[in-house]
Amino acid sequence: ITPRLIFISYRLRSACRLQRIQGHVMSTKAGSEVLFEKVGNAGVITLNRPKALNALNLTMIRHIYPQLKKWDKDSETDLVIIKGAGDKGFCAGGDIRAITEAGKAGDSLTQDLFREEYILNNTIGTYQKPYVALIDGITMGGGVGLSIHGRFRVATEKTLFAMPETGIGKRQPVFLSPCGFIICLTRQIVSLEKDLVDLKSPSNSDVAQLLDSYQEQMGFLYMFVFVGLLLFCCFRLFSAGSVEEIMENLKKDGSAFALKQTETLAKMSPTSLKLTFRQIQEGARMSLQAVLVMEYRLSQACMRGNDFYEGVRAVLIDKDQSPKWKPSTLSGVSEQAIEECFSSLGERDLKL
CATH class of the missing domain: 3.90.226.10 (2-enoyl-CoA Hydratase; Chain A, domain 1)
Incomplete structure (x- = not known):
């Protein structure tokens, strides 16, 4: 051939x-x-x-x-x-x-x-x-x-x-x-x-x-x-300045609820956790339109990265439930990388 x-x-x-x-x-x-x-x-x-x-x-x-x-x-x-x-x-x-x-x-x-x-x-x-x-x-x-x-x-x-x-x-x-x-x-x-x-x-x-x-x-x-109790627990455990602090709060609490959340978060993409944390902080002060513009920027950042495709492979395709995140730890996710995900797309930004 x-x-x-x-x-x-x-x-x-x-x-x-x-x-x-x-x-x-x-x-x-x-x-x-x-x-x-x-x-x-x-x-x-x-x-x-x-x-x-x-x-x-x-x-x-x-x-x-x-x-x-x-x-x-x-x-x-x-x-x-x-x-x-x-x-x-x-x-x-x-x-x-x-x-x-x-x-x-x-x-x-x-x-x-x-x-x-x-x-x-x-x-x-x-x-x-x-x-x-x-x-x-x-x-x-x-x-x-x-x-x-x-x-x-x-x-x-x-x-x-x-x-x-x-x-x-x-x-x-x-x-x-x-x-x-x-x-x-x-x-x-x-x-x-x-x-x-x-x-x-x-x-x-x-x-x-x-x-x-x-x-x-x-x-x-x-x-x-139920929601009232859940919000009380979440406010106490998740009020922190970073994802790392949240993880530390959960580990120190030691309750069954906290340990379960620690176990769940440990399986998630470190990059996605940091993106979501910043989203929550910024989104609380934004209008719906501003949030949707931010969401679109992040959706395109995820399409450019590794973890979305790896997560789909592990959860939906191979179903081995063992994704190989890049970076694999919270400490490996740089602030510069997160900042780039929130950056304007210029002419490709969402127009509402």
Whole structure:
């Protein structure tokens, strides 16, 4: 086999690989992965990938964004409801495998998906009409973005709400809306949705009043007490000037809770832990728009680095649960490296 044939074969394999990546993200018929319907005066969005726990991809983002814009201007649409198909999850996050393959191949998906996802999140966060997310079941990553930024979130006893990014070497988004969650029972979701679409020209206070009538009082009391205790523990243990100080606080405390957190954090990417720590510090003083610009810069930094790909390999591909982080220790992560991740991308910065 001549060098030229080897080169041609390599180029063909590379081209096919890129086609598979793009096809994985954009291959379905328009609208099949996310459904839109008008029920009464309500616009209803259904994430329609139940076998993938409704994981969010670029196709879905590119359908949801213009539809939200259209309903926002439509005088006959009074509110928007978003939900997930199936009975297991609202949205289990983004399509990590596709992003990983695209990043390795240098495909523009790693820029396009994050850019358009954050623009969509900003649209949800600034939406003028009532926006209600029914997050029954697993809600992680991209699913958090589709729900937490809206005005109303309805959780159930089945809701699993999480941002597990540091475990795969990615930073963890930090902007949380000040409004809380309404808690109802899964069996009430159908009747709640019916009552929502039956509202006539509802204001935000009308929607809030209806949701409050479904509030599961015992569940709310349990969550209030549990979250209160958890916040007290977290404030005491996690109030520190660095990740290293947090680890030291946890080790000194010695409680079962603290030891469990120490064990969990020790498995995470040191770089991601330091990025997340700084995010939390800076994000607390920022608007949603400023946070999303920061998030986009960090997403691109993670795509340029090692730990995201290594985390995906260890957790999702080889499943050996033994990622080889670079650097492997907190002390090995320089302040210069962290600073570079937060630096402006110039013309490539997110524009909102």
